[in-house]
Amino acid sequence: MDVLTDNWSVYGEGFLGTVELTVYSSLLALALGFVMASFRIAPVGSLRAFGTVWVTVLRNTPLTLLFFAVLLGLPRFGLILPFEVFAVLALGCYTSAFICEVLRSGINTVPVGQGEAARSLGMTFHQILGGVMLPQAFRSVIPPIGSTLIALAKNSAIAGAFSVTELLGTYKTLNELGYSIIWTFVWIAVGYLIITLTISAIFHVLEKRWGVPR
Template sequence: MNVLTENWDTYWEGFLGTVKLTAVSAVLALLLGVFVAACRVSPVKPMRVFGGVWVNILRNTPLTLLFFAVVLGLPRFGVVLPFFTFAVLALGCYTSAFVCEAVRAGINTVPTGQGEAARSLGMTFGQTLGLIVLPQAFRSVIPPLGSTMIALAKNSAIAGAFSVVELLGTYRTLSELGFNIVWTFVWIAVGYLIITLSISLVFGLMEKHWEVAR
């Protein structure tokens, strides 16, 4: 029980690391995911091909492999960045593939007539998507995005193996100091629960807020 109180600083540092990693990666994943979804429904074939390749490669590769590719691969091309940035790139790109598919599923729930009406009025592809289709897709995309963000929070634990300070990695320090391993993990789990349940709560509120948007 005193594992937590005696190592408050270590836990807190790890907890903040996970929160930061999750938040920054989530922003990257959401922006990139919406962009790739736009590519996948674009009238321009090369864009659709790019979107398809992006999703299929990233979604079908183990995340750990992706971490290795980024952390060991990029420096070979002269790209040397802090480990935190490498981790954000790997997590963000990986998660963007899932965000893309959730957004695309949402786009498919919007009746095709909405897009046809927008195009008939002279709106460009970007205007049709941004002003008409995505706002209507948004509501149905909230629940799957929530799940994706929770998965992202948990996946961030892999970064611990690549020299990034985060919550799961704190167990190494604590077990070296001889603390009870079971309690060490219990408190780590509590930390993750705080983060993931908060994400659930936020997405639940968003779902409620946009419930009667029509």
């Protein structure tokens, strides 16, 4: 218990760093995932191709390699930003590929006849997507989106290897101060558990209110 009480500020800073990474990366992943899902079902071939390439490349690229590419590669092209921003970009883009596929699978559960009926009424693709498909798809994809964002929260631990303040990285400081590595990791695990259980609780509420009845 001493490792926690004696280093409350260290743990607190790391915990808040992980929370910020999770929140900002989740927002970016949801936005990009929605855009890419729209591209993948768009009637324009070039958009479908772009969405397919985006998902294929990111889903099959190790996240650590993506961190190296973003945090160490982009500055070589003159893009200089705080490492925290680069970490959000890496996490958000990577997770967006999985969000895209979750949304696309949800859209595919909507009966084809509904889209055809909407087109027969003269509705545009954007109107059909926003007014017919997504509202129904959202109900079925709440649980998998929650699971994907929980995975994002745990993946944020990689950012600590790139000088980004986050929860797992606190073990380096505490280890140098001579604290037990076992108890250090126990409290780090508790911190991640708080974050993941919070995300799970939020999506449980969303599922209970808007999800598909079981």
